[in-house]
Amino acid sequence: MEEIKEDCGVALIRLLKPLEYYQQKYGTWMYGLNKLYLMMEKQHNRGQEGAGMACVKLDTQPGHEYMFRERAEGSNAITEIFGKVHKNYAGMSAQQLADVDHAKAGLPFAGELYMGHLRYSTTGKTGISYVHPFLRRNNWRAKNLCFCGNFNMTNVDEIFEKLTLQGQCPRIYSDTYIMLELMGHRLDREVERNFAEAKAKGLTNTDITRYIEDHVRMSNVLKTTMPDFDGGYVVCGVTGSGEMFSMRDPWGIRPAFYYKDDEVVALASERPVLQTTFDLECEDVEELKPGTALMVKRNGECSIERILAPRGDAACSFERIYFSRGSDRDIYNERKKLGEQLTGPILKAVNHDVEHTVFSYIPNTAEVAYYGMLDGLTQHLNERKIKQIEALGHTPSHEELKSIMNAYVRSEKAAWKDIKLRTFIAEGNSRNDLASHVYDITYGSIDAGKDNLVIIDDSIVRGTTLKKSILRILDRLHPKKMVIVSSAPQIRYPDYYGIDMPCLEEFCVFRATIALLKDRHMEHVIHAIYEACLEELHKPKERMTNVVRAIYEPFTTEEINAKIVEMLRPSGVTTPIELVYQSIEGLHEAMPGYKGDWYFTGRFPTPGGTKLCNQAFVNYYESVEKDIATTGV
Template identity: 50%
Template sequence: MSDQIKHECGIALIRLRKPLEYYKEKYGSWTYGIQKLYLIMEKQHNRGQDGAGVASVKIDLAPGKRYFDRYRSNQSTPIKDVFDNIRQGIAHADKSLVTDPSWAKENVNFAGELYLGHLRYGTFGNHSIDFVHPVMRANNWRSRSLVLAGNFNLTNVDELFNRLVELGQHPKDFTDTVTILEMMGFFLDEENQMLFRKYKNEGFNNKEISKLIESNLDVRKVLEIATKDFDGGYALAGLIGHGDAFVARDPWGIRPANYYIDDEIVVVASERAVIQTVMNVPAAEVHQVKPGTALIIRKNGDVSLEPIRVPQERKSCSFERIYFSRGTDKNIYLERKGLGAGVVNQVLKAVDYNLKNTVFSFIPNTAETAFYGLVEGVEKYMAEQKKQQIIEANGNITQEKLIEIISERPRIEKIAVKDVKLRTFITQDENRDDMVAHVYDITYGTVNAGVDNLVIIDDSIVRGTTLRQSILRMLDRLNPKKIVVVSSAPQIRYPDCYGIDMTKMGDFIAFTAAIELLKDAGKTDVIDDVYQRCKAQQYLPKEEIINHVKDIYRPFTDEQISAKIAEILRPADMKADLEIVYQTVEGLHEACPNDLGDWYFTGNYPTDGGNRVVNTAFINFIEGVNKRAY
């Protein structure tokens, strides 16, 4: 993606179902769980580079022994920092005893049966260590202690915050992380208290009651009550101090969660392919936590899948398929190729079907798979053209001409090269624009000057800043006749509120283009009307709000908006013709039929809070308020 955006975080959970001695005997070390956790987190490093954290629980330690361990980092290489800390603890232990699993469990940090890891992308604001997961709510009762990590964004934090206040709490911060932790913690306390009263009435003493609570805690009920009013996308993973654990997924399946279970281990991760690789298992053995469902792992190692919310129409995030997830997953790889194939007809039209004088390439590196799909689609078109030429020759064709026909193929070149190290040097000083222009370099001699078209595919175009400041200028140095920039994703028109760093209307080049088209057409009354209608429902309950911002785009075709985007992004000194081609929403769903979350393209939000967010974002744009819309 040429426009870098931050996105969903990554979760990793490990539950060892055997004693540590088992792993020492079979795998040579009791650190088997730590090693698997490290691999899962490292292979999901694409999901978060602002921070990382790990927590562990040691089950059934004697009182006075530390059963919770946690370490978090917001250093430049947070995963390395976290696991260096864990390894140092092991290295500094008594060398003659550290290999003994029983001794290690009582004396070495992170020598436990339960592990929770998190990778953070700070989509908004504060990058301090306090905002790095896992977050913790400690208590002297193990069954009341909670560690939580997640991939989530809620649209109604204000409502949930007020509910906590009404319950008598005084939350320390106004964030969805604190709100979710305190909401979960409150109802975990309530469940503990209910069981305490029950067993007290039955005549048990307090020490006996603690053990009974740990054996009978209803985690499903806690999750059901705590998440009842959540509006947003979430995959929440938690450890409870006595040894229960859970992973809960939102009712629309917006945020991903996958799991694998055998008699030795339970593994949960954000991405399926990561589990396949780390555990060396086929895709059929890795399953998704279903929407509105919680995977619950009991202290004794039993595992169940329990409904906690009524499942809604599945609206899993299509950006996972387009960009965020690792492309090593079989389905994601094929879907990305399908996205590239889906724009072939538009690309052929853009180059006037002149493939002899057209060079194809991609913007490194996440668009590479879509590029393969585009090229395969062009090859299919060319194969059909070759067949027609041969048929029309009716056998009257020379060997030389036949070889010429069958030798034709798409012209593929490595055009754009990204200078990664250069990007780290760029600052916010007065020379920034000039520096940004050199983030990408080009391969000279690949294009016939003044003759060839140059087709470059990207996986999405959000703001277009890098295109305008760097890529188009660099490509123009090759002197192509025409540059066609292709987005394998549709036009991004609306803010996200479920985990992606896309929240301000003014950041979307498609929105800017629509506003400019309205002004060009003398239809500024449409802008004013939408603003007034958004303001009129600003304080309504989220369930009553309608997305009026759709009316900004309604007067124009996709092609008109794309043409205006090209006009806006075109550098003043650019010589080549420029056309920008976008995937259609229909093409997106054809390529990714099982992941229909498309609100950033269509404005069709799966939750009521999404409509409130988009209207607020539009109001902020009109009023010049530069802040997130929720």
């Protein structure tokens, strides 16, 4: 319901043929550049705060640029960076643009390796210096490294300390920059290893350079860089000498998919991106397995190499519920299943009164779950019709059949999401009033005072949009009862692997639970968990337990739901409201292959996640509860 941000989307393309091949077959040597643009636009959902791209040109002569990069900020960043690239070709005739030799010799971004990135910040850090790809320069082509990724690391402090103990002095404290420097350091060592081998073979001068570029093994770089990182990641990179790689974390938290034929190797964060860009079937696209890397050498040889042993089975379920494009075949079916499985709880909430209930959804990400919900309700209604006919005990008349068969699931588009309203007014009350109109309704879509209104959404996180906009605007329809349905379970815990949900107090479920504890004079539970968190944080992180989970144990889901409604109900809204959440069992039934459920269960796949969750409760207690105890406010 509220916009949640994720870091980020990646795209890689390696052309396996000379540029002349693409000019002859597709009418342009810009085949790779154009495909990168499509892949990035098709992943616009994954990042609208910035975008960047890089290109490497093979076999250049000294004195000529071979590594190019463009970056921009803002929701139009993709258009901006590709616009800048094409300005290099402005004023050229069609004949000149078709001259492949001219392009290879002198035009920027006329290369064989392309890498793109879309950014959402999950750290609050903004500015062009934080937009990927990052670039590390060197006069040796093989030591140039351009790097980007979809990741968030939980142990930047440990890696930073490791670097400083080695004698390095990083200029920036961020996971991206530190990973670049660590990987660059290991790339330097790999080049130097090959330099020593070349010297031992008696090679000199440029023969040494060619030997290095032919024998660099990026798998060695990854194997000596990635073992210490704790987090969810897909890291990608290209070197100035033409190596390309992409590696997925050993827990399988963040997604990556790839495709290879005799013309191209390509990788993206989502499968439909590759299907649409290259006109493929689902079965043509492979998922990069946890702990492995897609490696493409400068000569075009492609392989999948094991970098780290798998450390768990924690593919992110929230990717499937919310972030990834619903056009993926499997994700579409999973989202429908999530909606269908809520049929029983929804019917219970409306007292099985389907005839006087209108079903709708919150645009736009909940639409597929809505179709699944309608399927489940239709199936329920059909079964009820069969039982009614069977119970007649005689051959039904036309009128009897008509009376039974005319019952149907009433579906309407009750809510509309308008274009984002720009708030030019700084004064608080005015801003809040404008924010309340982000959504609008279809007037007359329900029978006021007689019909229930069921609205499904993909998730309920902070509850802010419910309180400030949705509940108030839906109340204008004057339903008999409102039922707000979440196709995801209750979100109870922060995320530390790339999704913008770092603080416990942001979640309406957590706030409601704290309020229940105080309502029932159970403040001692809050303090006890704080003390338990402090104790855990003195242990090595590998031995820590997520003791924050105990905060929810005194209450049922229904009790927490009722408190959420109480807290989120706008003033003046008196319509009965009920919340219905997906169950954990239902989540796993809908997507059995995606077991990363830490947002809902608190079972973090890595020690770093557990540590940071305990720390999050300490931060909450010391910033909120201690103040209350001290000031009474």
